[in-house]
Amino acid sequence: MEYKADIDQSPEKHTEFIHWLTQITVNSLRSADGDPLKLRSAIQQYINAASSSNLQLEEIENILGVNEPSIMDLAELSDADEEIVIDAFEQLTNI
Numbered sequence: 001m002e003y004k005a006d007i008d009q010s011p012e013k014h015t016e017f018i019h020w021l022t023q024i025t026v027n028s029l030r031s032a033d034g035d036p037l038k039l040r041s042a043i044q045q046y047i048n049a050a051s052s053s054n055l056q057l058e059e060i061e062n063i064l065g066v067n068e069p070s071i072m073d074l075a076e077l078s079d080a081d082e083e084i085v086i087d088a089f090e091q092l093t094n095i
Contacts, residue, residue, distance in 0.1 A: 005054045018063060021049055022071055025064075029075035029085070039081060040088040046071070047092050057093060064089060 003017035025046040032038035043064075050060040065072045065086070072082055 003053045005056075007054075017053060021046065021053075022063065022074065024049075025071050026074045029071070029077060029081075032081075034078065034081055036084050039084045040092075043085055043088040044092055047089070060093075061089070 001017055001020045003013060005014065005017075008014070025042060028042035028045060029039060032042055046064065047060065050063070063071060072085060077085065
C-alpha cells in the first residue's frame, strides 16, 4: 500500500495504512512458525514498509510491541519468538 506520512496528513489514510501494515506483519510472523530466519525477515519487511512510508521510529516501535493490541500480541508469539523479534528489531534499527 502506498502511503507517505509526511505528505498525506489524512488520519483515515494513516489508520488504513497502520491496519494494512499490522495485518501483513501479523500474517508473516504467524507463518514463520518459529523459524528465526523467517521471523527476522518478517521484521525486516515491517521496518522497510514503515520506514519507506516515513513513519517515525517511535511509532514503528509502538505498533510492533507497545500499543494495545500490538503486532506481537496479535501474532500470539511464543516467549522465545518474541525474544527473536525484539532482538531483530533492535539490531535492524540500531537501538
